[in-house]
Amino acid sequence: MSMIPEPPLTAFGSNEPRRWVRVPAVVDGHLAASQGMILYASQMVSPGDAIILGAGSCQEIPLPALTDRFASVTLNDWKESLLERVSISSEQTSKVHRLVADLTGVTVPFLERVAESLGVTDDPDRAIERIAELADAVTPQVFSTGRSYDLVVASCVLCQLHLEACNQTLSLFGSKFPEHLQRFRASTRWVQAMYDLARRMERAFVETLHGLVAPNGRIYLSETIQGCFVHPDPEGHWMTDGMYRMTHTLELSDYLDARFHIEEFGKWVWVMPPFQEQGPVGRIYKVQGLILSIK
Numbered sequence: 001m002s003m004i005p006e007p008p009l010t011a012f013g014s015n016e017p018r019r020w021v022r023v024p025a026v027v028d029g030h031l032a033a034s035q036g037m038i039l040y041a042s043q044m045v046s047p048g049d050a051i052i053l054g055a056g057s058c059q060e061i062p063l064p065a066l067t068d069r070f071a072s073v074t075l076n077d078w079k080e081s082l083l084e085r086v087s088i089s090s091e092q093t094s095k096v097h098r099l100v101a102d103l104t105g106v107t108v109p110f111l112e113r114v115a116e117s118l119g120v121t122d123d124p125d126r127a128i129e130r131i132a133e134l135a136d137a138v139t140p141q142v143f144s145t146g147r148s149y150d151l152v153v154a155s156c157v158l159c160q161l162h163l164e165a166c167n168q169t170l171s172l173f174g175s176k177f178p179e180h181l182q183r184f185r186a187s188t189r190w191v192q193a194m195y196d197l198a199r200r201m202e203r204a205f206v207e208t209l210h211g212l213v214a215p216n217g218r219i220y221l222s223e224t225i226q227g228c229f230v231h232p233d234p235e236g237h238w239m240t241d242g243m244y245r246m247t248h249t250l251e252l253s254d255y256l257d258a259r260f261h262i263e264e265f266g267k268w269v270w271v272m273p274p275f276q277e278q279g280p281v282g283r284i285y286k287v288q289g290l291i292l293s294i295k
C-alpha cells in the first residue's frame with residue numbers, strides 16, 4: 001500500500017491550507033498513451049467482443065481501430081447525449097452498440113431518497129445528517145450485461161462513478177437551503193459519507209471488470225491518480241495550490257487482488273491548459289494505465 005501525502009480531491013475542494021507553487025514544464029501524453037495501450041491490449045485477445053465502460057465521447061478511445069478489429073464494440077455511458085456525439089463511420093455502424101446504463105446501479109434511487117428527505121425537513125442540520133445516513137446506506141451494484149468480452153476498457157471512469165450522486169445532491173441541497181450550501185459542502189459528515197461511498201463504488205466496479213472479461217480476455221484500466229488545478233498568474237506562469245489525490249491510494253494496482261495479473265503498466269501526464277474550452281482554470285493529472293488478465 002502506498003503512502004498518501006495529499007488530501008483527497010472531492011467535489012468540495014479541500015479545507016486544508018495550501019501553498020501556491022509554480023508548475024514545472026510538463027508534456028501531455030494522455031491521448032497517445034491511452035490509445036496506444038488500448039490498441040496493444042486489443043492485439044492480445046481474440047477479435048470477438050469489446051466493451052468500453054464510461055465511454056463518454058470516446059476522446060481517448062481508438063474507436064476506428066477497435067471497430068476494425070472486433071466483431072462488436074459496445075459503448076456504455078449513463079449519459080446518452082455523450083454517446084450520441086461519438087462519430088461512427090457508416091461501414092462500422094452495425095458493429096457498434098450503445099448501452100446507456102449507470103455502472104453503479106444506485107445513483108437514481110439514492111437521489112430520489114435525497115430529494116424525498118429534503119422535502120420533509122426545514123432544518124439544514126437534520127438534512128445534512130439524513131443525507132449522510134442515506135449515502136452510508138448505499139450498496140453499489142456489480143454491473144453485468146449477461147455476456148463476457150474479449151476486451152474490457154475502463155479508461156478514466158473508476159474514480160468518476162460517484163460524481164453524479166455527489167453533484168446532484170449538492171444541487172438539490174442548494175435549491176432547498178441556498179444559504180447553507182457552503183456549510184454542507186464542507187461538512188465532515190457529508191464529505192466522509194461521500195468519500196466512503198465513492199470507494200465502495202470503486203470496489204464494486206473492480207468486481208464488474210472481473211465479471212465482464214472473458215477467461216482469455218484483457219482489461220484496460222486507467223485512472224487519474226492525482227490532479228491539480230492550474231491558474232495562470234499575471235505574467236502567464238502556471239501556478240497551482242498543489243496535487244490532490246483522486247483514488248484510494250497513489251497506486252492504481254492497489255485496487256486489484258490476486259485474481260488479476262498485471263501484463264503492462266504505464267504512467268503519463270494529462271495536461272488541460274487554462275484558457276481552453278474547459279475554462280480559465282486548467283488541470284494537470286498524473287495518470288496510470290494497466291493491461292490486466294485474470295487468473
Ligand SMILES: C[S@@+](CC[C@H](N)C(=O)[O-])C[C@H]1O[C@@H](n2cnc3c(N)ncnc32)[C@H](O)[C@@H]1O
Pocket residue numbers: 053054055056057058059060061076077078079082101102103104155156157160161162163
Ligand atoms: C473521464 S470520462 C471518460 C472519458 C472517456 N473514456 C473518453 O474516452 O472520452 C468518465 C466517463 O464516465 C461516465 N460515467 C461516470 N460515472 C458513470 C456511471 N456511474 N455509469 C456510467 N458512466 C459513468 C461519465 O459520464 C464520463 O463520460
